[in-house]
Amino acid sequence: MASRKPTAPPELSTSDTERPGGLLGPAERALAWRRLADEPFDVLVIGGGVVGAGVALDAATRGLRVALVEARDLASGTSSRSSKLFHGGLRYLEQLEFGLVREALRERELMLTTLAPHLVKPVSFLYPLTRRLWERPYTAAGLLLYDSMGGARSVPGQKHLTRAGALRMAPALRRSALIGGIRYYDAQADDARHTMTVARTAAHYGAVVRTSTQVVGFHREADRVSGVRVRDVEDGAEVDVRANVVINCTGVWTDELQRASGSRGRFRVRASKGVHIVVPRDRIVAETGLILRTEKSVLFVIPWRNHWIIGTTDTDWNLDLAHPAATERDIDYLLDHVNSVLATPLTHADIEGVYAGLRPLLAGESEETSKLSREHAVARVAPGLVAIAGGKYTTYRVMAADAVDTAAVDLPGRLQPSITDRVPLLGADGYHALVNQADLLAARWGLHPYRVRHLLDRYGSLLHDVLAHATHPDHLKPIDAAADYLRVEAIYAVAAEGALHLEDVLTRRTRISIEYPHRGVACARQVAELMAEVLDWTPAQVDWEISVYQSRVDAERTSQTKPDDTAADNIRANAPESRRHLAEPIL
Ligand SMILES: Cc1cc2nc3c(=O)[nH]c(=O)nc-3n(C[C@H](O)[C@H](O)[C@H](O)COP(=O)(O)OP(=O)(O)OC[C@H]3O[C@@H](n4cnc5c(N)ncnc54)[C@H](O)[C@@H]3O)c2cc1C
Known part of the structure; x- marks a missing residue:
């Protein structure tokens, strides 16, 4: 592993280089596994989309002991694939909503x-x-x-x-x-980056956040759900997690989790x-x-x-x-x-x-509930189990507060009200001052002011932490075939932002997979080698990551030439997964 001594310029003050909380690197990942096995939680959140990340932040900032588990990567479901608008929706106005x-x-x-x-x-x-x-x-x-x-x-x-x-x-x-x-x-916002930042903010306030951790079963005591069984989909290890209440935030997977829990759902979700x-x-x-x-x-x-x-x-x-x-x-x-x-x-x-x-559209079980289709639904589907789905990205914070309020009956003690309307996400504090200082910062780091502004709009005041991960002057250079991003951003993605695979960096921490006609293939080796510095990958692992990513891109390109969903799905679904121990479906 490369030495992690940063190349920070000498004139930076100590506050510039202070490490922020909410890190999701390899050490935190190992610790999170032990905590999942050992500690009882008030709230266990299933799903690391924007709703699950929002629930984790809402619950943690109310003073609860929280864990969030995500089967794949943060925002790997719908929350990285939206139109990326924070909007009221003119269409809903027309429908008098x-x-x-x-x-x-x-x-x-x-x-x-x-x-x-x-x-x-x-x-x-x-x-x-x-x-x-x-x-x-x-x-x-x-x-x-x-x-x-x-x-x-x-x-x-x-x-x-x-x-x-x-x-x-x-x-x-x-x-x-x-x-x-x-x-x-x-x-508008980069949805994947926003969701990851919500999850990191939850971790900053004490939530255990772990990706590549899939819920594969539920535990019950008498009639109540008392926890879940989770699998590390990287190595197949499993542990049981105890929680007063489990909140199902799995979007289009809601029904699958509902079935696995053995309780009857109060609403269904169609895709x-x-x-x-x-x-x-x-x-x-x-x-x-x-x-x-x-x-x-x-x-x-x-x-x-x-x-x-x-x-x-x-x-x-x-x-x-x-x-x-x-x-x-x-x-x-x-x-x-x-x-x-x-x-x-x-x-x-x-x-x-x-x-x-x-x-994730709501499908009610009766005429009456079908009007739910444009709103979100939250229900206590069994003692100790709450489900929330529907809604839209823009209203994730309101959904999260509703879900935690609904869980109150399963929590010991008095539940504090939601305060997330006053909790800025990591990187927000100090952002405006740093924008004003962009030219100064650019001179300090030897970067173009345009680059600094671009970085500030991705990391806010975490900028210093990102750049401090440059352990070699080359890390402050652009990625060769994706010059909108610096090499250090790939390093930071694995060291602090929870990325575990090449796909996580090329499709969600950066958006190289949709912003360059090569879809990330032309820079796959360079990015994988940067990631290897943090994740200690062997050359064989680097090659494997590249080949899995290449297969994914090939499958996507081919599926996009097919006339219908079935033919396209046949091609895409057969591409290999970088998370080898995923259970699909879980039951
Ligand atoms: C094309 C499109 C455009 C959109 N545009 C907008 C827009 O512009 N503005 C807007 O406000 N909204 C928009 N939306 C809606 C918005 O994107 C979604 O409402 C929102 O992202 C849903 O988030 P979620 O957390 O519920 O689901 P997801 O993001 O899908 O998260 C669910 C997570 O659960 C995980 N999971 C599943 N099973 C398990 C398990 N067993 N164990 C652990 N984890 C599990 C999944 O891996 C996934 O990451 C759009 C949606 C689409 C499809």
Whole structure:
């Protein structure tokens, strides 16, 4: 293993180099395993998506003893595959779901201002008007409501544009595709990074957080759930974990866990697939995102660093939950819709990346509960077992508080109220001051100011900790075939952010797998070798990680040429897993 003595510049103060809490490195992982086996917990959270991470943070900051176990990687399910918007949802406004919109906009505001200003940023959208007379006043009234519900506090309000004005803002649009436009603001974040930061913040407040740790069974005492059996999916070892209450936060896996628990669920969760494509920024000349109406819903063209994310689709999915596959039909649907407004159409050759995710939609057991489909549901499904699912990314904090409130009856003592609306995520404190100091920091570390700002928007005030992991000057250089990221970021991903496999770094700690046409293959060896420095991988392990990753990319590319879900799933599901001891399904 390389020496971990950092190359920090001498003029840094001690507070600059103080280690933050919430580390998820190899030493913490080993300790977490012992704690899972030895300590009783108040709350055991299953699932390291945004909801599970949020529940762990909510419970830990109420003073409870908390453990969170995630079968694969943090955010490896839906929470890394969304449209990445913190939004109220204009669609819900149209469906007169005012309560939902207001709640989501309040969360958006909290994220932008207090909880995660380093990760969550304003983003503008142009709504091209296509119909004369009624459409402008109708949309304007909706946006006025949206803005006044808490929308336009940290972000500008709506702006009305003539056709010429809209075309100046988005010259890529075909002249005949609009008669005018309205621009409004929402917010966006790197969902995988945000979820991981929520989990690290939970760990910072004392939660045991362990990835590659799958729940494979439940323990009961009389009629109550008293704990779970977990498997380390890296080596197959198993231990029993005791908890007063277990909270099932497994999204589209909710029913599987419900079955394994032996209790009757109060709601069911079905999966709906949504696909996005990623294209280079210069293929669509516009200074704003776009929101376009489709037959069923809306299509977003979302600015994403030097790229656009275009999505999404909405189709039922009954196949492999871990690896939903995009088909050629999904991609054609997205291209057809976006091309209907573009002067220069996009082609398959423009696509840099593709990803598919599964919405955990609630399916009630009766007519009455089917109205739950747009909201989240939380239920005490058995003594000692709570389940929560549905909702959307934006409202994870509210969902988390609801789940912990519901667990109160199974907890000893008085439960403190939720305080997560006042708990900034790791990296938020001091972020704004560091942004003002970006030029100074750049000079200190020998980096370009642009690079420092990019790092601040990924790590906030953890920046110093990230850079202190550079044990060699080369670590401060960009990754060869993915220059948006520094080499030290791959090291930090394994040393502090819980990444265990090449796939975790290329698809979630960084987004290289969707941002570069090589999808991570061209830098796989370099990244694996950087990871090996922390994880003590042998050359054979490095080769194995690369070959598993390469197979995954090959399978994804091939599945994306298949016309239908079954054919695409057949290809994708057969690619090897880097987590060798996963039980699929668990029962
Ligand atoms: C295409 C698409 C676009 C979206 N866009 C947006 C958006 O722009 N804004 C928005 O607000 N919402 C959006 N959403 C919704 C949002 O992404 C989801 O509601 C949210 O991510 C769900 O999080 P979760 O934690 O419930 O599930 P997940 O993120 O899926 O987490 C569940 C976790 O449980 C783990 N798990 C499963 N079984 C076990 C086990 N046995 N042991 C341990 N762990 C286990 C899984 O590995 C997984 O990591 C979108 C969804 C989709 C699909």
